Amino acid sequence: MAGNRTFTMIKPDAVANGHIGNILSDIIAGGFKIVAMKYTHLNAETAGAFYAVHKERPFYGDLVEFMTSGPIVAAILEKDNAVEDFRTLIGATNPQEAAEGTIRAKYAKSIDANAVHGSDSDENAAIEGNFFFSQFERH
Ligand code: GDP
Numbered sequence: 479m480a481g482n483r484t485f486t487m488i489k490p491d492a493v494a495n496g497h498i499g500n501i502l503s504d505i506i507a508g509g510f511k512i513v514a515m516k517y518t519h520l521n522a523e524t525a526g527a528f529y530a531v532h533k534e535r536p537f538y539g540d541l542v543e544f545m546t547s548g549p550i551v552a553a554i555l556e557k558d559n560a561v562e563d564f565r566t567l568i569g570a571t572n573p574q575e576a577a578e579g580t581i582r583a584k585y586a587k588s589i590d591a592n593a594v595h596g597s598d599s600d601e602n603a604a605i606e607g608n609f610f611f612s613q614f615e616r617h
Contacts, residue, residue: 490548
């Protein structure tokens with residue numbers, strides 16, 4: 479059975495362009511409940527660790543640099559079938575390929591500055607949520 483939690487970040491481009499409010503509205507309108515949320519600024523160490531799975535990819539250095547370029551919003555979201563439904567809500571990684579009306583189609587400019595992160599599995603949702611929020615903080 480699919481899990482009911484996913485993890486998201488509103489990335490530096492979307493924060494800098496003033497889209498936090500609109501993106502949170504879309505998330506809530508999409509049926510997700512925000513169960514933890516944090517405004518923070520990653521450094522090279524934390525961004526590098528978060529994206530360690532992409533270490534061998536050619537864009538890893540650019541990704542870490544971009545994710546440390548400004549503040550982000552990190553959140554744990556709850557809904558039935560959360561991981562898959564959230565990836566549908568945000569659209570394809572490349573905003574040029576993202577379906578109309580999706581968060582990336584509306585707010586992202588490029589494949590690297592693509593406005594939001596969404597976990598790709600229940601397992602990663604739990605790992606990523608725990609990376610930002612301790613059990614104690616969660617409710
Ligand atoms: P996601 O699950 O849709 O976020 O996509 P991936 O897990 O494949 O990639 C993680 C993140 O790396 C994406 O959200 C992008 O921000 C970034 N990324 C992916 N592909 C590229 C690329 O070709 N170039 C650059 N600069 N960044 C990329």
